[in-house]
Amino acid sequence: MQPTKREKFLLTRIRVFKDEHAFEALLSEYSPALQRFLYSKLPNHHDVEDAYSTLMLRLWEYTIRTPVEHFSGLAYTIARGVVAEFYRYREGKEQVPISGGEGEEGVEVESGYSAEYVETQIDSQLVKEGMKKLKNEDDREILLLRFVEGYRVKDIAKYLGKTENATSVLIYQALKKIRASILKRKT
Numbered sequence: 001m002q003p004t005k006r007e008k009f010l011l012t013r014i015r016v017f018k019d020e021h022a023f024e025a026l027l028s029e030y031s032p033a034l035q036r037f038l039y040s041k042l043p044n045h046h047d048v049e050d051a052y053s054t055l056m057l058r059l060w061e062y063t064i065r066t067p068v069e070h071f072s073g074l075a076y077t078i079a080r081g082v083v084a085e086f087y088r089y090r091e092g093k094e095q096v097p098i099s100g101g102e103g104e105e106g107v108e109v110e111s112g113y114s115a116e117y118v119e120t121q122i123d124s125q126l127v128k129e130g131m132k133k134l135k136n137e138d139d140r141e142i143l144l145l146r147f148v149e150g151y152r153v154k155d156i157a158k159y160l161g162k163t164e165n166a167t168s169v170l171i172y173q174a175l176k177k178i179r180a181s182i183l184k185r186k187t
Helices: 005-017 020-041 045-065 071-091 115-133 137-148 153-160 164-186
Strands: none
Touching: 005 020, 005 045, 005 071, 020 045, 020 071, 020 137, 045 071, 115 137, 115 164, 137 153, 137 164, 153 164
């Protein structure tokens, strides 16, 4: 996908004038998709917030120093690196559960979230777990492109070098695999 004239203009303003308003304008367009991407890759809200702030800082630093053609491509590349760093850093750390050990009671915490929000989070968590169980990395990437990043089937087909029909079939098969793993978990 080619960048628009507006995007090229904003990228030039960022690099030449270090224009924060131009950076904010680009972020307002891509931020929701980037956050969805991070939510699909990271375990909790706190980690997503940390990763997002790291992503924004690196994106700003890169765009003010280097000519950039595709803002979204750069943003997703940096986001993938931030996620990889998160898991690489976490690998060396011992994970300590928050809840107490045997004999200790858990603490109930009141939530300000609505039941609908909690239900949506549970559903998205099931889908995340289903995506992690997909053995084929291509299946995961296709679903992320389609449902997290919001690309059209036509654009995904062009990216993969396949026909739209073949791409639709791949998406359907990947969703079918996730559906099967979710149903298997519920039973």
